[in-house]
Structure formats: structure tokens, C-alpha cells
Amino acid sequence: MANIKKGDMVVVIAGKGKGEKGRVLEVLKDSDRVIVEGIRRVTKHVKPGQTARGVRTGGIETIEAPIHISNVQYYDEKAKRAKRLGSRLEEVQRDGRTRVTRVRVTRGHGDEERDV
Template structure:
């Protein structure tokens, strides 16, 4: 199960972009991959065409390619390093009932757990 979600800031821990950080644009669960802003950029050749207004489209575009989810780690901006993620069960009161909800927390490096 992937703990990384869309919008999280992640640190690349393996590959040619190791050490870079970026925001997750999309999570591809079926392929266990994520698309990270500014990481693993590839050139894509797009066939020239025209829009309804007459503007030209196409040419060479630079896009982010997917990276395997095992090569990224949640980035904690306060400590400026990667963190492991876990979950904690908490009792939450909703509509007059007490329910159990999962809360994502950071773990590791000897620091106290912190809610995300």
C-alpha cells in the first residue's frame, strides 16, 4: 500500500535525480509509480497541429515521467530530511458518535511521531 499521496512533498532517494525534492502531481497505483514535479524530466515530441482559434501546437515539450514509488520518501520541511510514514488509530467524534480513524504520522530518526 502506498503511503504517498497527491500533493505530498517527497525526496528522491535513488536514481539519477537522487537528492531532489518535489511535489507529487499524480499517483499511479496500478503501476506503483508517482509523477513528481521537476523530477525525471523527459522530452516528448508532439505532432504539430492547430486549435480551433488557429494557434499552432506541437513541437518538443518537456514533461515529467513516472518514477517508482520505492525511490521516493516523504520529505519533512521542518527537519529538512526524508521521513518514513505510518498510521495511528485515533478515536474521532462525528455526528455524536465515536469512530476510529486512521491518521498519517511521520516516523524514524529518533524524533517523536508527528501528524501530517
């Protein structure tokens, strides 16, 4: 199961883009990959066509390609470094009921845990 979610800031820890940071645009759970904004950009040739209004489409586009989720790590902007993620169970009272919810937290190098 992946701890990385859409919208998280991540840093690439392995491969050609090592050290680069970006936001997660999409998580592809079936293939264990993520698409990160501005990382691993590839050119794609799109077949020319026309829309209903007559505007021509197609040509050469630059898009982000997926990266395996094991090659990225959550980037904690407060601590200014990559961190591991974990979860903690918390009791929350709503409408007179006590429920247990799972909260994502950063794991630490001696730091206190932070809610993500």
C-alpha cells in the same frame, strides 16, 4: 499500498535524480509510480496540429516522467529530512458518535510522531 499522496513533498532516494526534492503531481497506482514536479524531465515530440481557433500546437515539449514509488521517500519539512510514514488509529467524536479514523504520521529516528 502507497503512503505517498498527491501534494506530498518527497525526496528521490535512488537513481539519477538522487537527493532532489519536489512535490508529487500525480500517483499512478496501477504501475506503482509517481510524477514529481521538476524531477526526471524528458523531451517529448508532439505532432503538429491546430485547435479550433487556429492556434498551432505541437513541437518539442519537456514533461516529467514517472518514477517508481520505491525510489522516493516522504520529506518532512519541519524536520528537514526524509522520513518514513506510518498510520495511527484515533477515536474522533462527531455528532455524538465515536468513530475510529486512520491518521498518517511520520516515523522516527527517536523523534516524536507528527501528523502529516
